[in-house]
Amino acid sequence: MLRINARRLLDDLEALGEIGRTPQGGVSRPAMSPADVEGRAWFRARVEAAGLEFHRDGAANLSAVLPAGDPTAPTLLTGSHLDTVPNGGRYDGALGVLAALEILRTLRQACLSLPVHLEAISFTDEEGELQDQLGSRALAGTLTARDLDRPRGGGDKLAAGMRRLGVTHQGMLAARRDPKDLLAFVELHVEQGPRLEAAGIDIGVVTAIVGIRSYWLRFLGRAAHAGTTPMDARADAVWGAAAFVQSARDLVIARFSPGVVNCGQIQVRPGAFNIVPAEAHLALELRHGSEAHLDDMEDALFNLAEGLAQVQGLTLERELVARCIAAPLDEGVMGAIERAASRLGLSHRRLMSFAGHDTQAMSAITPSAMLLVPSMGGTSHNPREFTRQEDIVNGANTLLHTLLGLMAEIK
Amino acid sequence: MLRINARRLLDDLEALGEIGRTPQGGVSRPAMSPADVEGRAWFRARVEAAGLEFHRDGAANLSAVLPAGDPTAPTLLTGSHLDTVPNGGRYDGALGVLAALEILRTLRQACLSLPVHLEAISFTDEEGELQDQLGSRALAGTLTARDLDRPRGGGDKLAAGMRRLGVTHQGMLAARRDPKDLLAFVELHVEQGPRLEAAGIDIGVVTAIVGIRSYWLRFLGRAAHAGTTPMDARADAVWGAAAFVQSARDLVIARFSPGVVNCGQIQVRPGAFNIVPAEAHLALELRHGSEAHLDDMEDALFNLAEGLAQVQGLTLERELVARCIAAPLDEGVMGAIERAASRLGLSHRRLMSFAGHDTQAMSAITPSAMLLVPSMGGTSHNPREFTRQEDIVNGANTLLHTLLGLMAEIK
Numbered sequence: 001m002l003r004i005n006a007r008r009l010l011d012d013l014e015a016l017g018e019i020g021r022t023p024q025g026g027v028s029r030p031a032m033s034p035a036d037v038e039g040r041a042w043f044r045a046r047v048e049a050a051g052l053e054f055h056r057d058g059a060a061n062l063s064a065v066l067p068a069g070d071p072t073a074p075t076l077l078t079g080s081h082l083d084t085v086p087n088g089g090r091y092d093g094a095l096g097v098l099a100a101l102e103i104l105r106t107l108r109q110a111c112l113s114l115p116v117h118l119e120a121i122s123f124t125d126e127e128g129e130l131q132d133q134l135g136s137r138a139l140a141g142t143l144t145a146r147d148l149d150r151p152r153g154g155g156d157k158l159a160a161g162m163r164r165l166g167v168t169h170q171g172m173l174a175a176r177r178d179p180k181d182l183l184a185f186v187e188l189h190v191e192q193g194p195r196l197e198a199a200g201i202d203i204g205v206v207t208a209i210v211g212i213r214s215y216w217l218r219f220l221g222r223a224a225h226a227g228t229t230p231m232d233a234r235a236d237a238v239w240g241a242a243a244f245v246q247s248a249r250d251l252v253i254a255r256f257s258p259g260v261v262n263c264g265q266i267q268v269r270p271g272a273f274n275i276v277p278a279e280a281h282l283a284l285e286l287r288h289g290s291e292a293h294l295d296d297m298e299d300a301l302f303n304l305a306e307g308l309a310q311v312q313g314l315t316l317e318r319e320l321v322a323r324c325i326a327a328p329l330d331e332g333v334m335g336a337i338e339r340a341a342s343r344l345g346l347s348h349r350r351l352m353s354f355a356g357h358d359t360q361a362m363s364a365i366t367p368s369a370m371l372l373v374p375s376m377g378g379t380s381h382n383p384r385e386f387t388r389q390e391d392i393v394n395g396a397n398t399l400l401h402t403l404l405g406l407m408a409e410i411k
Numbered sequence: 412m413l414r415i416n417a418r419r420l421l422d423d424l425e426a427l428g429e430i431g432r433t434p435q436g437g438v439s440r441p442a443m444s445p446a447d448v449e450g451r452a453w454f455r456a457r458v459e460a461a462g463l464e465f466h467r468d469g470a471a472n473l474s475a476v477l478p479a480g481d482p483t484a485p486t487l488l489t490g491s492h493l494d495t496v497p498n499g500g501r502y503d504g505a506l507g508v509l510a511a512l513e514i515l516r517t518l519r520q521a522c523l524s525l526p527v528h529l530e531a532i533s534f535t536d537e538e539g540e541l542q543d544q545l546g547s548r549a550l551a552g553t554l555t556a557r558d559l560d561r562p563r564g565g566g567d568k569l570a571a572g573m574r575r576l577g578v579t580h581q582g583m584l585a586a587r588r589d590p591k592d593l594l595a596f597v598e599l600h601v602e603q604g605p606r607l608e609a610a611g612i613d614i615g616v617v618t619a620i621v622g623i624r625s626y627w628l629r630f631l632g633r634a635a636h637a638g639t640t641p642m643d644a645r646a647d648a649v650w651g652a653a654a655f656v657q658s659a660r661d662l663v664i665a666r667f668s669p670g671v672v673n674c675g676q677i678q679v680r681p682g683a684f685n686i687v688p689a690e691a692h693l694a695l696e697l698r699h700g701s702e703a704h705l706d707d708m709e710d711a712l713f714n715l716a717e718g719l720a721q722v723q724g725l726t727l728e729r730e731l732v733a734r735c736i737a738a739p740l741d742e743g744v745m746g747a748i749e750r751a752a753s754r755l756g757l758s759h760r761r762l763m764s765f766a767g768h769d770t771q772a773m774s775a776i777t778p779s780a781m782l783l784v785p786s787m788g789g790t791s792h793n794p795r796e797f798t799r800q801e802d803i804v805n806g807a808n809t810l811l812h813t814l815l816g817l818m819a820e821i822k
Contacts, residue, residue, distance in 0.1 A: 191639065192636055192639040193636070193638075193639030193640060193641070194640075194641070194644060195641070210638060212638070212685075214684045214685075223793075224789075224791075225603055225604065225765075225766060225789075225791045225792060226671065226673035226675060226696055226698070227603075227604075227621060227623070227671060227698045227764075227765030227766045227767075228602065228603040228604030228764075228765045228766050228789060228791060229604060229605075229671075229765075229789060230604070230605070230606070230669075230671070231660065231663065231664050231668070231671055231672075232664075233605060233789070236660075236673075238656055238674050238675075238677065239656065239657070239660060241653070242652070242653040242654075242656035242657050242674075243653075243657060245649055245650065245653035246650070246653050246654060246657070249642065249647075249650060252642065253642050253643070257642070258641075260637065260638065260640075260641070260642055261642075262637035262647075262684070262685070262686075262687055263649050263653075263688075264637060264649075264679070264682065264683050264684050264685065264686050264687070264688055265679050265682040265683065265684065265688075266649065266677045266679050266691075268675070268676050268677050271675065271676040271694075272675050272676065272694075273625045273673070273675050273676065273694045273695075273696045273732070273733075274623075274625075274673070274675065274696060275673075275675050275792075276673055276675070277674075277675055277676075280677075283682075283683075283684045284684075285637055285684045285685060287637070287638045321684070322684075353638075353639075354636075354638030354639045355636060355638045355639050356638075378635075378636075378639060378640060378644070380636045380639060381636060
C-alpha cells in the first residue's frame with residue numbers, strides 16, 4: 001500500500017519550524033510578517049525542488065500542482081496555512097500544508113496518472129492578522145470589498161501587509177475560483193483540543209465547523225460611593241455581570257453541550273476601588289456546530305441576562321461583534337476519510353471542530369471535509385503545542401488515501 | 412438664641428462653587444490645581460475681609476482664627492476641606508469650611524470673649540489627589556516621610572503640586588501640632604449617603620469613621636482556546652472571580668451589616684473573546700466602623716475566595732493595597748452635638764460614616780466628632796450632589812452651638 005515518505009515530511013516540519021522560531025521554542029510567523037515572507041520563499045523552493053508546478057493567486061495563496069493528463073480535468077484541493085498566531089506552535093496549519101506537499105511528491109514519484117489536477121495549497125492569513133481566513137475566503141469568493149475596507153487590524157496595517165506580499169484589492173477579489181473547476185477540498189490539521197488524545201483515537205473526522213457569535217453585553221447600573229451607599233441601595237453593574245457569567249456557564253453545560261460559551265473579557269467603569277461600578281462590559285462568545293442550536297443558545301442567554309439585569313436593577317445593552325456561520329461538512333468526503341483510515345488500520349471518530357479553519361470557507365464552494373490528529377493535552381496557539389511523529393505520519397497517510405479514494409470515484 | 416447669618420453663608424457657598432465650575436454644573440477643584448489655588452486665595456480674602464487672623468501651616472492648611480483673650484488658651488478646631496474630586500459637587504468639604512468661617516464671623520460680631528482660640532481650618536488635599544487627608548494627617552503628625560516618598564499619584568506629581576503650593580517635605584512634616592494645645596475638633600459635612608434624607612432626620616452624629624481595607628485578589632487559571640477546550644476542562648479565572656463577587660456580597664449582607672464590600676474593578680488577561688481567561692484581578696474594598704469586625708470580614712472573605720478558587724481549579728493571590736484604620740469618635744463631642752441639635756429643635760441620629768474624612772486623622776490627637784446633614788439621594792462626588800439650604804443652615808447652627816457647648820464646659 002502506498003505511503004508517504006515519513007522522514008521527508010518530518011524534516012520539512014522541522015525546517016519550517018525554524019522560520020520565525022521564538023526563544024521559548026514557539027513559532028511567530030503571522031501573515032505578512034518578515035518570517036511569513038521567509039516561510040513562503042522556503043515553501044516555493046521546496047515545491048520547485050520537488051519538480052512540481054508552483055502557483056500563486058491574487059490573494060497570495062501559494063500552491064504546488066501535480067497536473068492531470070487531461071488539462072480540462074477538475075482540481076482536487078488539499079492544504080491549510082503557513083501563517084501562525086504570534087508565539088504559536090509548529091503544527092497548527094504547517095502540518096496540513098506540508099503533508100499535502102509530501103503527498104504530491106509521493107504521487108509524482110509513484111508516476112501515477114491522475115484523473116484530476118492535485119493541488120497542495122497554503123492559504124494566506126488563516127489566523128486573521130488582517131482578516132480570519134483571508135486567503136480561503138478570497139478563493140471561495142466570500143471575501144467582499146467591504147471586508148477589505150474595514151479590516152480587523154485597521155486599514156493601514158492591511159495596506160502595509162498587502163504591499164509586503166505584492167497583492168492588490170483587485171487581485172484579492174479576483175482570486176475567486178470557479179466551483180465548476182473544483183472536485184473537493186480536504187484539510188489535515190492538529191486537533192487543538194484534548195478529545196482524540198484522551199479517547200486514544202487516531203483520526204478525527206470533522207462533521208461541522210462551529211459557528212461563532214461574539215457580542216458585547218453591557219450591564220448598566222449607577223456609579224455610587226462604595227462606602228456611603230448601603231448594599232441594598234446599589235445598582236452594581238458587576239453584580240449583574242458576575243451572576244451572568246455563572247448562570248451562562250451552567251445553562252450551556254446543562255442544555256447546549258457540546259456547545260461552549262466564553263466570557264473572555266470584562267471592562268468595568270469607572271473602575272476604582274471606592275466606586276460602585278456603573279458599567280460592566282462582557283465579551284461573550286458562543287460556539288456550536290448548528291446554526292439552529294446557536295439561535296436557541298442566543299435566545300436563552302439573552303433572556304437569562306435580561307432577567308439577571310432586572311433583578312439587580314440594571315439595564316442591558318447588547319451588540320453583535322462578529323458572526324461566523326456554522327459549516328456542516330460533506331458526507332461524501334467524510335466517508336472517504338473514514339474508509340482511508342480504516343484501510344490503514346487506524347481508529348477514527350466523528351467530532352465537531354470548535355476552532356475556525358480554511359475548510360469553513362472552502363465548504364461554501366466545493367464538497368469539503370477535514371481530518372484531525374491528536375494534539376497532546378489539547379494545547380494550541382502556544383509554544384508547547386505538540387503532536388507525536390506517529391500521529392503526523394498517520395494523518396498524512398490517511399490524507400493520501402482519502403485523496404486517492406476521491407480520485408478513484410471519478411475515474 | 413445666637414444663630415449664624417444664613418444669607419452670608421449661602422452666598423459664600425455660591426461664590427466658592429463658581430471656582431472650578433464645570434460645564435455640567437459640577438466643581439473640579441482638585442488639590443494643587445489652578446482652581447484650588449484660586450479657591451485658596453478667595454478663602455484668604457474672605458477671612459481677612461471678616462477681620463479674622465489668617466494662618467497657613469507647613470502643609471498649606473489654611474486657617475481663620477478668632478483668638479482667645481488668654482494667649483495660652485487651647486485651640487478649638489473646626490473645619491473641613493476646600494478641594495474636590497474631579498467633576499465633584501459644591502458641598503463636599505466646602506460646607507464644613509465655610510460654616511466654620513461663618514461661625515467665627517458670627518462670634519466676632521457678637522463680641523463674645525472666648526476661653527479658647529477658635530480656629531476654622533481648611534485641610535490640604537482631603538480627597539487624596541496626592542495622599543488621602545494629606546493636610547489633616549500632617550497636622551496630626553501621622554503623615555510620614557515614607558508616605559511622601561511613595562505618593563499615590565507618583566513622585567513627580569507630588570513634587571509639582573508641592574511647588575505650586577510653595578510647601579516642602581520638611582515643612583509638611585513640621586506641620587504637626589502639639590495635642591496639648593488642642594481642645595477638640597468638630598467637622599460638619601454632607602452625608603454623601605441617603606440615610607438621613609430617607610429617615611427624615613436633620614442631623615447625623617457620627618459614632619465612628621469606617622476603616623477601609625483594599626486588596627487586589629488575583630484568581631489565576633489557565634489560558635485556553637475558547638472553542639476547542641471542553642467546558643469541563645477549563646480553569647477559567649473569570650468563573651472564580653464571578654463566583655466570589657456574588658458570594659462576597661451575600662456574605663457581607665448576611666453577617667457583617669452595616670459593613671460593606673465593593674468589587675470596583677476587574678482586569679481580565681489575556682482578555683480576548685476567543686481565549687479562556689488565565690487571570691482575573693479583582694479590586695476588593697471592605698469598610699466597617701470596627702477593626703475587629705474588619706478582621707473577621709477579611710478572614711471570612713479570604714476563606715471564601717480560597718474555597719471558590721479551589722473548586723474551579725484556580726489559585727489565588729492577594730495583595731493589600733491600602734489600609735485605613737477605623738476611628739471611633741469622642742463620646743464627649745458627640746454629646747455636645749446632640750445637645751446642640753436638641754436645643755435647636757432638630758432631630759438627630761447616631762450613625763457610622765462610611766466615607767473617609769479629615770476627622771479620622773484628627774481623632775488621633777484630639778477628642779473629635781463629626782455631624783452630617785442630609786444629602787439628596789445620597790449622590791456624592793458628582794455634579795448632582797445637592798443639600799437643601801435649610802439643611803445647610805441647620806448644620807451650621809448646630810455646629811455653632813456644639814462649639815459654644817464645648818467652650819462652656821471649660822469656662
